[in-house]
Amino acid sequence: MERHGPTVSVSPVHVLIDKEVRILVGGLKANQNITIRSWVNGDKTDIFESYVYYTSDNNGIVDLRRQSATGGLYTGVQPMGLFTSMIPSPNNDRAHSRMSPKVDVEKSLEFHIDVYDLHLVPELINRCVPLSSTTVYRSYIAPGVKRQPVRNGRLRGTIFIPPGKGPFPAVIDLFGTAGGLMEFRASLLASHGYLSFALAYFAHDDLPLSAVDLDLEYFEEAKDYLKEHHSAAKGDIGVIGVSVGGTIAMTLASYVEGFKCAVVINGPSFVQYATFTYKGRSWPGVDNDMNRMYVENNGVVFGSCLDSVDENNLGDAEIEFHKSKSSFLFFYSEADKAINTELMQRVLHHLLSKEKTCECKIITHPGAGHLLEPPYSPHAPLTHAKLINLPQRWGGNSKQHAEAQLSSWKEILKYLNEVFYSRAKL
Known part of the structure; x- marks a missing residue:
C-alpha cells in the first residue's frame, strides 16, 4: 500500500x-x-x-x-x-x-x-x-460582533455589540495596573451574547497617567452610558475585573446603584495602593510594605507585601460588599505571586460572617497564577510591569494555570447566564 x-x-x-x-x-x-x-x-x-x-x-x-x-x-x-x-x-x-x-x-x-x-x-x-x-x-471576536469605539465626555473605551437583534445584557470589563485599553475579553464576552464595554480608566488617550486616585463616578458614568445604549437590555448591568480592576468591580457593585453583579478575578478584597472616592466618601488604600518585596528568578514578587495586614482592622479601606444586594463571584489563584490571595479570602469570610444581604461565591484554583485570562491563552508567569518598570512574577505553573483559565471562563459564562437569564424568568 x-x-x-x-x-x-x-x-x-x-x-x-x-x-x-x-x-x-x-x-x-x-x-x-x-x-x-x-x-x-x-x-x-x-x-x-x-x-x-x-x-x-x-x-x-x-x-x-x-x-x-x-x-x-x-x-x-x-x-x-x-x-x-x-x-x-x-x-x-x-x-x-x-x-x-x-x-x-x-x-x-x-x-x-x-x-x-x-x-x-x-x-x-x-x-x-x-x-x-x-x-x-x-x-477573540465572533463573526457579526460589532466594535464601537467610545469617546464620550471623559469616557474612553470600546463597546462590543453581539450579533443579532438584541437587546443584550450588559457588562463593563476592567483590567488592572497595566493600564491602557484592553479589548480581548470584552470582544469575547460579546461573542457569547453580552453587550460589553471595555473601559479604560488610566494610561490611555487623554486619561490620567496613573491610577493613584480613582473617582468611582467615572465608572458610574460608564454604567449610565452603557445602560442607555440602543442594544442594552433594560435593568441593571454587571461588571467584571481582574487585579485592581477586580477591586473596582467589587466596590462598584457594593456602593453604586445599577450594578447587579460583579466578577472579581484575583482582585484585592479591600482598597489597596490607590484611593477611591465617590460622592464625598473616600477609601484610602492600604500601602504595600515594600520591605517585604523580594526578587525571585529575575522577577519582583509583591505577594507578601500585605502579609502584616489584619483582616479584622482594615479601617476605611474596607469594602462592605456584604451589605449590598448585589451578587458576587470571586476567583482566587493559590499560586498568585502578585497578591496574597489567602489574605483576600480571609477578608471576605470575615465580612460574610457578619449579617449579610449579598449573594457570594468564592472559587479557588490550585497552582494558578495572577493573570487568569480566557481559555487556551499562554501562561505568563513573568512579564514587564509598567507600574514598576521592572519584570514582575505573577505565579502559577503552565498546566494548572491552563486548567484554571478554562474552568474559570466556564464558571463566568455560567454565572452571567444565571444572573441575566435564569433569574429573569423567575
Whole structure:
C-alpha cells in the first residue's frame, strides 16, 4: 500500500480563541519521534512559540487529544498544550512580553504548526525543514460582533455589540495596573451574547497617567452610558475585573446603584495602593510594605507585601460588599505571586460572617497564577510591569494555570447566564 508523506491538520481551522481544536499528525512511520512547534505573531511584532516531543503510535499517528507528550515545554495529554505553553521567543526585541493585552481583536491570530523529524533541541528547530506545516486562525471576536469605539465626555473605551437583534445584557470589563485599553475579553464576552464595554480608566488617550486616585463616578458614568445604549437590555448591568480592576468591580457593585453583579478575578478584597472616592466618601488604600518585596528568578514578587495586614482592622479601606444586594463571584489563584490571595479570602469570610444581604461565591484554583485570562491563552508567569518598570512574577505553573483559565471562563459564562437569564424568568 502506498504511504503518503507526513501531514499535520488542525480542525476547525477558523475558531474562537476559547474553543478547543484538534491537532492530528498522520503519515508517519510507526513509533517515529517528532517535534511539533507552534508559533504566532502576537502583540506588536513579538513572536510566541512552543515546542513539544511526541512519538507516533503503531499506525504512524499522533493525536494530541489522546497521546502524551514526552518532553519539550510540557508533558502528558494536553490537547491545547501547544498554545497554553507558549513563551516569548528569545529573539524578541522586548523582554518578558505578554501576548494578549493590546492585540487587535478584529484580526485573527495566525498560529503556525510545524512538524519536524526527531526530538530536536530548540536551537536546531529553526535550522531544519519541517515535514509538514499548517495554520489555524484563532479569534477573540465572533463573526457579526460589532466594535464601537467610545469617546464620550471623559469616557474612553470600546463597546462590543453581539450579533443579532438584541437587546443584550450588559457588562463593563476592567483590567488592572497595566493600564491602557484592553479589548480581548470584552470582544469575547460579546461573542457569547453580552453587550460589553471595555473601559479604560488610566494610561490611555487623554486619561490620567496613573491610577493613584480613582473617582468611582467615572465608572458610574460608564454604567449610565452603557445602560442607555440602543442594544442594552433594560435593568441593571454587571461588571467584571481582574487585579485592581477586580477591586473596582467589587466596590462598584457594593456602593453604586445599577450594578447587579460583579466578577472579581484575583482582585484585592479591600482598597489597596490607590484611593477611591465617590460622592464625598473616600477609601484610602492600604500601602504595600515594600520591605517585604523580594526578587525571585529575575522577577519582583509583591505577594507578601500585605502579609502584616489584619483582616479584622482594615479601617476605611474596607469594602462592605456584604451589605449590598448585589451578587458576587470571586476567583482566587493559590499560586498568585502578585497578591496574597489567602489574605483576600480571609477578608471576605470575615465580612460574610457578619449579617449579610449579598449573594457570594468564592472559587479557588490550585497552582494558578495572577493573570487568569480566557481559555487556551499562554501562561505568563513573568512579564514587564509598567507600574514598576521592572519584570514582575505573577505565579502559577503552565498546566494548572491552563486548567484554571478554562474552568474559570466556564464558571463566568455560567454565572452571567444565571444572573441575566435564569433569574429573569423567575
